[in-house]
């Protein structure tokens with residue numbers, strides 16, 4: 161067994177207690193083997209003075225949208241998509257996806273994210289970058305019927321199914337997949353049903369956007385006489401494996417249904433604030449026992465992929481939404497960003513314990529904004545930043561050591577992404 165030992169630090173356990181311990185990892189299986197004192201490994205990472213925490217889980221993004229960062233700000237969802245985003249996405253080329261994904265993945269490694277779930281186009285190109293960069297990912301081709309005839313819309317869903325079947329288990333198991341119809345309003349009911357049947361037949365989840373804005377909820381209620389989550393359940397989209405992004409506008413019955421089915425919700429607080437979509441009832445979801453993870457959404461509605469921002473936003477916005485300062489307390493926010501996200505994605509990660517995946521972020525606590533240290537969990541939720549991450553480990557492999565990313569050439573990735581972004585906007589004529 162080839163091993164990696166992370167030595168001299170304190171570890172954050174899933175009950176949010178912090179203890180001194182080294183972490184021994186099997187680099188071949190990518191699993192945590194043992195926690196304890198004075199553990200030696202073939203390779204070692206120094207963590208003296210640091211906190212070793214589970215790698216963060218970005219459970220909903222569109223990673224190649226980094227190319228659109230700052231292109232379209234200050235609009236609500238529908239106008240933003242139709243006027244600014246979709247016209248540019250129509251000009252995307254596979255090389256753009258590769259460049260944008262590399263940029264986003266670089267940003268995530270640097271800020272301690274070890275897993276992301278991605279819905280986008282040309283997913284093969286994203287998968288290639290994931291393979292190279294060493295992260296864990298749940299990937300899916302985003303299928304959308306809006307603007308397409310029936311034949312093209314069906315072909316898009318079929319492409320999503322084909323990709324999910326083909327890529328599941330790629331990158332030595334670091335890639336898993338989902339069938340990803342875009343949303344409950346941009347894909348027809350027949351095709352949503354097909355997506356669910358085919359996904360479950362293939363043994364993968366369905367992932368989609370739901371209950372994001374009032375403008376998206378109202379037409380479903382008017383047309384079908386049901387709330388969107390009830391409608392989704394009847395179409396087969398609410399099994400325990402399935403998960404959707406946003407869940408901003410949910411009523412009590414929908415929350416109860418999600419708790420009973422075990423369907424996951426990915427809370428995207430920054431995107432929901434920026435597009436003025438609303439405040440998700442996160443404390444209510446947690447109280448009901450709904451699995452909740454955190455997501456950045458794409459970089460055009462955030463505008464970064466630093467999950468520490470989401471942690472803080474989730475804790476802050478959760479209090480406003482509940483009109484209760486005790487809502488979405490620091491430990492709950494940290495749990496959502498780690499074990500919660502991993503559970504939503506069906507992964508044995510997000511926890512530092514023997515047998516779990518060795519996906520870890522080592523946080524350098526020696527910084528003015530993290531001093532004094534009354535409560536390290538409070539710091540993670542309210543004060544830490546992505547730039548406090550010193551080492552990132554995924555699947556037992558060190559991806560960043562002492563803030564140097566080992567699997568990607570940082571300068572080259574940034575240069576290429578900037579060039580592709582400029583070319584993309586030029587081709588799109590904006």
Ligand SMILES: CSC[C@H]1O[C@@H](n2cnc3c(O)ncnc32)[C@H](O)[C@@H]1O
Nearest residue numbers: 245279280281302303304342369458
């Ligand atoms: C079909 S691939 C994914 C598709 O989703 C778009 N998108 C980005 N952010 C959001 C959001 O918050 N709600 C709905 N759709 C979103 C993205 O631009 C792609 O077109």
Ligand SMILES: [Zn+2]
Nearest residue numbers: 369405457458
């Ligand atoms: Zn999204």
